[in-house]
Amino acid sequence: MSLNANSRAADAIVAELESQIVSGKLRNQGPLPAERDLMEQFRASRTVVREAIATLSNRGLVESKPRFRPIVSKPDYETVLNATGKVVQHLLTEPGGVKNLYMSRVFTERGLVRQAAVCATKDNISDLQAALEANEHAIGDSEQFYRTDNAFHGVLYQVPQNPIFPALHEGYTSWLAPQWARMLRSPDRNLANYKAHKAIFDAILKRDPDEAEEALNVHLQAAWEYVRTTFDKDSE
Amino acid sequence: MSLNANSRAADAIVAELESQIVSGKLRNQGPLPAERDLMEQFRASRTVVREAIATLSNRGLVESKPRFRPIVSKPDYETVLNATGKVVQHLLTEPGGVKNLYMSRVFTERGLVRQAAVCATKDNISDLQAALEANEHAIGDSEQFYRTDNAFHGVLYQVPQNPIFPALHEGYTSWLAPQWARMLRSPDRNLANYKAHKAIFDAILKRDPDEAEEALNVHLQAAWEYVRTTFDKDSE
DNA sequence: GAAAACCTTATGGTCTGACCAAAAAATAAA
DNA sequence: TTTATTTTTTGGTCAGACCATAAGGTTTTC
Numbered sequence: 263m264s265l266n267a268n269s270r271a272a273d274a275i276v277a278e279l280e281s282q283i284v285s286g287k288l289r290n291q292g293p294l295p296a297e298r299d300l301m302e303q304f305r306a307s308r309t310v311v312r313e314a315i316a317t318l319s320n321r322g323l324v325e326s327k328p329r330f331r332p333i334v335s336k337p338d339y340e341t342v343l344n345a346t347g348k349v350v351q352h353l354l355t356e357p358g359g360v361k362n363l364y365m366s367r368v369f370t371e372r373g374l375v376r377q378a379a380v381c382a383t384k385d386n387i388s389d390l391q392a393a394l395e396a397n398e399h400a401i402g403d404s405e406q407f408y409r410t411d412n413a414f415h416g417v418l419y420q421v422p423q424n425p426i427f428p429a430l431h432e433g434y435t436s437w438l439a440p441q442w443a444r445m446l447r448s449p450d451r452n453l454a455n456y457k458a459h460k461a462i463f464d465a466i467l468k469r470d471p472d473e474a475e476e477a478l479n480v481h482l483q484a485a486w487e488y489v490r491t492t493f494d495k496d497s498e
Numbered sequence: 499m500s501l502n503a504n505s506r507a508a509d510a511i512v513a514e515l516e517s518q519i520v521s522g523k524l525r526n527q528g529p530l531p532a533e534r535d536l537m538e539q540f541r542a543s544r545t546v547v548r549e550a551i552a553t554l555s556n557r558g559l560v561e562s563k564p565r566f567r568p569i570v571s572k573p574d575y576e577t578v579l580n581a582t583g584k585v586v587q588h589l590l591t592e593p594g595g596v597k598n599l600y601m602s603r604v605f606t607e608r609g610l611v612r613q614a615a616v617c618a619t620k621d622n623i624s625d626l627q628a629a630l631e632a633n634e635h636a637i638g639d640s641e642q643f644y645r646t647d648n649a650f651h652g653v654l655y656q657v658p659q660n661p662i663f664p665a666l667h668e669g670y671t672s673w674l675a676p677q678w679a680r681m682l683r684s685p686d687r688n689l690a691n692y693k694a695h696k697a698i699f700d701a702i703l704k705r706d707p708d709e710a711e712e713a714l715n716v717h718l719q720a721a722w723e724y725v726r727t728t729f730d731k732d733s734e
Numbered sequence: 735g736a737a738a739a740c741c742t743t744a745t746g747g748t749c750t751g752a753c754c755a756a757a758a759a760a761t762a763a764a
Numbered sequence: 765t766t767t768a769t770t771t772t773t774t775g776g777t778c779a780g781a782c783c784a785t786a787a788g789g790t791t792t793t794c
Contacts, residue, residue: 309779312747320556345585346578349581548776565755
């Protein structure tokens with residue numbers, strides 16, 4: 263590529279490959295061309311080709327495991343959240359980081375349950391009910407309970423019928439998972455959580471947004487208090 | 499670095515520099531060491547050093563302009579949102595992308611005005627009032643109105659006292675700015691928007707979350723309809 | 735003839751050393 | 765002290781090489 267450019271040569275390659283990915287010219291889930299082919303195609307050195315690929319990888323437009331041909335992955339909402347994961351980790355280690363993230367989740371879910379109470383569809387309701395039942399059956403098995411707990415909350419993120427929300431749920435789940443893992447689990451806690459879920463569900467059934475919000479608030483705030491007091495860390 | 503590793507050599511350098519950045523050993527806003535120094539320090543080739551730097555740059559932990567020494571920037575919530583910007587662009591070009599993002603903003607602000615109505619501090623209120631007045635004075639100047647409009651909404655994001663929200667506001671602003679720019683502006687529209695802001699403010703003053711939410715909902719939904727009908731695109 | 739072991743090639747990861755142009759630093763001139 | 769001018773540093777790019785492994789093809793084995 264040109265020597266006296268004011269920008270990086272890799273940028274052009276990134277742009278072109280980006281467009282080929284979104285346009286589908288590069289098949290989704292298919293392999294990226296070999297580096298040496300890209301060299302020829304873009305008349306650039308391997309250095310810049312590799313730099314371009316690295317950028318695409320960091321942007322989440324290709325998934326590249328070392329020594330394997332990168333796989334193109336058309337961007338979706340999950341990709342975005344995923345790509346941010348690494349940086350988010352740093353924020354969580356800073357004082358108050360976990361709390362901030364958790365509180366933003368509480369904020370989000372408060373809105374979700376309100377919306378669910380107001381305009382959940384029949385499907386939403388039945389999904390919620392199914393999740394709740396699975397949750398109940400798993401009270402004795404903490405591992406399973408965690409999954410069903412998560413699934414229950416996940417249904418809430420489906421209510422707006424906006425793909426951003428399920429992706430956001432993915433994000434919260436993966437980002438906060440380490441904290442969750444630190445938390446002691448017991449059938450007692452599981453039962454309490456199940457009851458909280460049921461209270462939320464009932465309020466949604468009654469189409470009462472205020473009660474639903476309050477139930478969720480109690481549920482998640484209690485969970486936070488539990489984490490906070492159990493591990494006196496990241497609390498303020 | 500070793501040849502027979504299962505992971506990239508750059509990863510180690512990235513990790514080390516990352517830690518030096520968050521620990522402050524590398525001064526924030528200060529320059530990164532020269533590539534050739536890093537080569538020596540990590541006993542690696544320039545190739546991998548540069549790859550590491552590129553990764554840090556994409557992660558948002560250093561800001562690098564071509565031909566200039568990269569500047570370390572300690573990660574904050576804004577950094578995270580910033581780093582995602584590039585990928586978000588793609589999502590916005592997809593059908594329904596803008597709508598999804600906009601609706602998530604509406605969702606967020608619905609929650610924010612409720613929270614403001616319930617527990618806004620004196621400072622929040624006065625900030626809101628100041629923003630509202632600036633907004634009123636700018637009705638005749640669409641350019642200025644846009645800024646004050648944005649500032650008004652920005653105050654809402656301060657209410658939770660959670661740094662995630664102001665960063666999110668930054669994100670919405672920059673991501674949706676192109677759409678906003680396409681929208682026709684007129685004193686008429688400005689006046690209508692100002693009145694909507696005032697209605698929201700009044701409802702918050704009255705500590706009436708339902709009315710505040712409704713006012714905001716009307717405000718933003720109307721804005722969306724205006725965009726949608728003006729430019730028949732991205733509408734579904 | 736299908737499965738397993740083997741060999742060959744293609745490809746990603748890394749290194750060395752080089753050149754250019756712009757930035758930074760140092761030096762000379764005003 | 766300020767402004768030009770020269771020198772050094774440094775980032776961007778390139779070319780060519782080597783290694784180890786993944787992928788694909790070949791031969792052997794049962």
